[in-house]
Amino acid sequence: MGYQKKIYVLHENSEWTAPLLKELESLNLPYEDWYLDEGILDLTSIPPLGVFYNRMSASSHTRNHRYAPEYTASILSWLEGHNRVVFNKSRALQLEVSKVAQYSALNAHGIRTPKTIATVGRKNILEAAKTFDMPFITKHNRAGKGLGVYLFEDINALERYVNSPEFEEPIDGITLIQQYIQAESPTITRCEFIGGKFYYAVQVDTSDGFELCPADACQIGEAFCPTTSEPKQKFKIIENFHDPIIKKYEEFLSANNIHFAGIEFIRDKNETIFTYDVNTNTNYNPDAEARAGKYGMQAIAETLGAELILL
Template structure:
């Protein structure tokens, strides 16, 4: 659809998934904030035009192709370039989108801040996938480079098992053609930790039970798939909630994450890590279109979408304040 014409200054939410935005809509309504949505599954962009004023929040997802929005990220990249060329305030900018759609880019950027990631080899083509697996010492997993939703995640204990998989009808190539072969991180318990940032500030950490599989989207609309879990063998369903917010989480990794997101155009994100049997932290995913679990938040009394809405409202107020000052000077 065509992009909206200039109108009153407001918050503009860029996305391609209505269900994931619903909690944010409620938060905007609760705080009485002006906003509109740019649903960028497809569109028309006139490069000779100027974008409207306001704050632009990019929530484009690496898994958009699973919802038949194959080129939404590519189109969004163009829209963000257009916005940035006009000096608009963009939360989760072009660089953030680049990281969202490529785990290779994520891992390279994380390493610049001393953040450990699992040993990973990227491969294109069947023979190279198998060759990469032969370099692994022990069990390993596969995953898609451009993924989300646990796409392409499978655990293998032998190269022969991988060969059978890639030669079968069950094998699904990554949408960008790049498969990652990654060392298996053995955790003492079947869970990972996800830390949430809003406005570049740490908000909370959540412990996520992985015993049901590895589609770990915390949004209420997400369903658990049956992808193999790379952090432990499939276990009986635990009695405890799958998502539990950790009160007063404190670890030096938070400072490294804060510096990483500040230097990569990220204002809002969820970052996932796993701790091995030696207590070593391995970071494996950065989600710039982060979602939250309502049950876990209600239990903890913390609310991510409300925090995001408030932050975007504050950013909008800063723009209004700047404009008022400039008008007074003029």
């Protein structure tokens, strides 16, 4: 019996991966689930033939998978050294786990990001913040899930936080101080890309905070207004979205070997776009997709399947 080529899904969070596996099964595509919270890699071994999809997350440490990204980086180097087909290659993982790397790469493609200073050490957080106009925000360099994102109106408030037991130490030690972008409404836009090409844009209501994961497993229910029978939609796919930023995003993704991603931006009061996050472990909101009739995980599964046929 001949060896069966498969689609291999590399990850550390089964809840986020379950919708993709469901779509692979519905298309009768052979796959294998590679859960990379820990493991053994024999560098003298030869990787199996197949298509490999990297879905490693920057927030893995919040699920007690502290070294999953580092282990995945080793796996990806091994796969790429043997010329295997990899979606979201090593460079994608490098950008996933570092906002500093993201912003540097975005800026290199003429994509504007908010003013940001990276700091190590609590005293340096305070020193860097003094160079910003008020208000400003903090965030973690290796983030995901809105880790360390706080809005500060003045230096004194930041100093109290930094010197308190509530201070959240970043997993890589790097805290970012970032320009606060004031938008006309409490929303951001997330552009989804599949196979490196624009798929759709979704408007996200941020009035309830910064944890913007769209996955079904992250949802706590739509915000409900007691004065109306209609729940407020936190995620809403924008029909016929067009903007020149899309071309720049596609060029940026191609240059960095990123095939599947969600890129988030905010418009200020002058309609200037500031891009602040690239998520290479992208998830999709099932309610928003059902309303729009567009399904990201299905499209990813089809893309992976089409590549498998070519092997």
